[in-house]
Amino acid sequence: MRFTARLLFLCLSLLSLPTFAAALNNLYQVREPVASQQPDERSAGLTRALQTLVLRLTGDQKATQSPALAGYFKDPQQLISQYGYETGPPLALVVDFDQNSVDNALRRAGLPVWGASRPTLLAWWLNESATGSSLVGDNQESAAPLNRAAQRRGLPLLLPLADLNEQGVGTAQNITAAQPDALRAASDKYPADGLLAVDAKEDGGKWQAQWRLWLGDSREQGQVQGDNPDALADAVMLAISQRLAPRFVGAPGSATALNLQVQGANLERYAQLQKLLEPMAAKLVQVKGDTLEYRLNASPEQLRAQLALARLQEAPAEPAASAAPAVDASGQSVPPQPAAPSNVMRFRW
Template sequence: MPIFVSRELASMRVFLRSILLGCAGLVAPLAFAAQVNGLYQVTEAVSSQQPEERAQALQRAFDTLLLRLTGSDLEGGQDELAALRKNPQPLVRQYAYEGDSLVVDFDPVATEQRLRQAGLALWGQNRPALLLWWLGRAPGNVEDDGAQLIGDGQAGAPMLREAARHRGLPLRLPLADLQEQLLATPETLTQADAGTLHDASARYDADALLAVLASERDGEWSAAWRLWLGEENTQGKVAAPSQEALADAVLLAASRFIAPHYVVAPGAAEQIVLEVSGVDVERFAELERLLGAMGATLSRMDGERLVYRLQSRPEQVRAQLRVAGLHELEHEQEPAMAEVSAEAEDEPVEEGTLMRFGW
């Protein structure tokens, strides 16, 4: 469906946007995908500062970054990727030693360019906010007094945040107050129906839920986990020699499940005309943040209905909008916007795949 924008509407759009964004600060935002900070900075443990050890740490750092950006191990064959794995130095902006770790800052532009040249599908910085319900023993607690829910500000929180940071996921933790401690039983966290957990998670504005039941036996740690993303869910089990390694393994599994919903392969993007209905002030502010991260531009405003244009894949647009609570509309559900207006007869037609969503 072609859509036109008059010069008068373009001016009005700027005026209305400034008013709406000014009012948006007065209301709380809805849940939406979060921006990941430090995505291109990787920390790897080292045993020395010898050149050989540094070279190996740089290779490990590149592999970690590759997992963050693709959600896949990519164990194979591209010559371009193999060369980068062997010598990632051209992508490194700087590195420094901090204690027993090497901190590597990769150049975002050069890295993305080289990976796309290798034909890889990449995952951007805008990612679903993940709420983690972790039931296990807090680090440093050697008493066998049963598992507890690890909440924000508690002893185990830094361990979980570091694991999420290492795997490129924006993490949120529950408060773990008395009510939530009573709620977070092994039965609640492992059941397929997440209704109770979803109700308890509503106040955290998360896009995905991850429930983990961790345990230790004879020095070996294991965990059963279940993850919900929109209408989809998955589960699994992992084992590790320490709690830190266990947390990293769980967050890695979560990343591998979530990433395919958002990666965009080179050349896979297409021109999309996105129509969103039922937009009020609060929802307009959310759309600007969410679609702005996807490079969308506002094309038309018609009451509570907005039209954007962007380059993406329909599957990625659906995934992004679903985590924000929108649902896709059938084309016959509502009358389409007027295709031509008297003021827009000399405007160019916007071509592209039409997608229609609403609240």
């Protein structure tokens, strides 16, 4: 009874507590650019919107070619709750998909889903052209293509204020440096999980960008190009999404039943865990002091990546029992204790 009451108290506290990783409230909403509001263009736009959503949720370009989803691409309205138009510019078809219907369709197709809790990226984005260079800042007009692309690809994005001090930091030399020491020092005041540095250059009306991403101990980088700032921003965000997704989305067939123990929990941290573990069908089974125990389905790598967003550290496994029998003080043999189950993973704050 005490356990049930404690769970009820924790659940009632959920809505008022913040989480560390950003939870995308509009993960199942897609803004798909269209040329007009004509029926044929609307029909094509709905199909493209579903393709965008599937790629956003799986991070796998091949997922849009799944035979199990072919019927939905022919008739996307099976998965749509509502749609309308956003005049822009650009003109966009705004499509709200039903989360349960989409998730069920993807599961039946054998495709794992990247949940709404995703790493927040702080973007130091420098635009360079013949007229000069400028660091893109929050609330600037030049930030609009970045924000549209980040929403389209399902990436929580932060931009610096780009005041005079930050303009001095966000130079081409610092943004293209192999190590982002100068950028890191200026990023401490922003609540982000990863650091994105982009050097975007315009030449003859075409754009190209060199990007680098630091998340935890890992680094990703690449080059993309686009016909305009919107296309370039979308190419950058798509490339990043596809690099990150394999960390947080288990490969088909890789998920196993795991028991998770987390030490050092409190109410705020419980709320974080609930959101982080949502895509893994996690079930809280026991609370012991500040330790929470869950059962879930995931790969160990997927679980480690997800919990790293809350700065959790993996605890060492309990030592296995010795093969030799123990002996007590009287010289009597004591049966060895059973080894800890191999499917138990332990983390702590």
